[in-house]
Amino acid sequence: MHTDKRLRLLTLARDLQRRKARQRSGLFVAEGIRTVEELIGTALTVRGALVSPALDATDRGRALRAALASADVPLLDVSEADFASAADTESPQGVLAIAEQPTVAVGDVIGRTAAGARLLVLDGVQDPGNAGTMLRTAAAFGAAGVVALAGTVDLWSAKVVRSAMGAHFRVPIAHATWDETSAALAAQGVALWVADMAGDDVSAVASEAPSRLAVAIGNEGAGISGELRTAAARLVSIPIATAVESLNAAIAAGILFYALRDARRGE
């Protein structure tokens, strides 16, 4: 029966490549040595891990296998072909772990936005690498949390988790509708500024940023949605040299988080 449960890990990992399966089960997959190392250092419940021979190629990989075993994580050894059929990122390094998503209500994420804190709102960001990099940036700037609105990639996809480099384990994340988010921002008195190429130069208005601030980033191609543009207290843009050029969405988010960080924090 123990063996049976472990064998089911392969089927489960494959199933969790689908967003619906992740949403229904509340599980996610962490791939790659560094991400799994970080995962087992958290309080999250790890249901099991798949391991292929590739993991044993390095000292660090062998150490991770030992760490998983001593944390009593059910391990299933599979062939490289089976492992590849379950992994969703490039070079998963022979290890993936299945764990429970920490569930945080959008109101709680927004409620944690203390004085001087920033909240990241993703409004239709589609590229997993961009979304993961934005989460990583938000974590680096001490963001209170991240809210993903409808039309945004599932932040619990293996690709997003991989590129966020552990940010999922340090920053509270909620998926929510705009109506829920809008109501919570209003109830908690958190202001909303939105990235928009037609907005005010952020370097000119950053000093006016409210103490508690949500910063929204729109879709890579279409930009911010009409609802958020209407609701925003301010539209902000990044002063680039010529209209011919544009910034990658994750770069734009990074610059806004830098420009709008609260310089008084950490004093």
Add this chain to the structure above:
Amino acid sequence: MHTDKRLRLLTLARDLQRRKARQRSGLFVAEGIRTVEELIGTALTVRGALVSPALDATDRGRALRAALASADVPLLDVSEADFASAADTESPQGVLAIAEQPTVAVGDVIGRTAAGARLLVLDGVQDPGNAGTMLRTAAAFGAAGVVALAGTVDLWSAKVVRSAMGAHFRVPIAHATWDETSAALAAQGVALWVADMAGDDVSAVASEAPSRLAVAIGNEGAGISGELRTAAARLVSIPIATAVESLNAAIAAGILFYALRDARRGE
């Protein structure tokens, strides 16, 4: 004979996946509809293009095929399998073009760094996506040029060209040794500031940035090399919330380019 020349395009495109072949021939490959569209709008000599049936799936693709034909670019239609064997990026959209690299000497790139201008120096940046995104950011902030030092990915690889979104066609690029670069910076009187986690907070020292400034970004893992750290007039860092976190290298470069842009330019 004309047909023979076109058939050779497939062999040539495959060959140009190797850095040595690109260096020896002075050619590069542009992949994807948008990149090839931009390429044929430049003065660069296009030697030919490979096209697969996938290109004809969209109006934009068909328009590009017509534009290539009317620009007298030799076209070779190949199967999806042959096309895949020659392409180096994800979803190349059924089109790749082979063109001549514009050659710029490092001294000329550095000599173009006018008052208020910034130059990007890549010191061991290895990830093609990071390098391409950094080029795109440099172009957006009106950088005078980009210099890639030894240990940096070949900026003319198809992956870098693709992720730079046309920046290669708008910003002069040179590959050079540190000795050549160092001598040219000194001869032209261009200062060097270097990204380093142990450096001064860039937000505190940005107002002291020299008018003509090179900004160097190091390797994703190991950071800047000892030579550049020693040579730098200043080490600068980005003020992040906690030491646990780090920024993606391209995000760090974007923030430094924003923080160190010359606000007087464009007035």
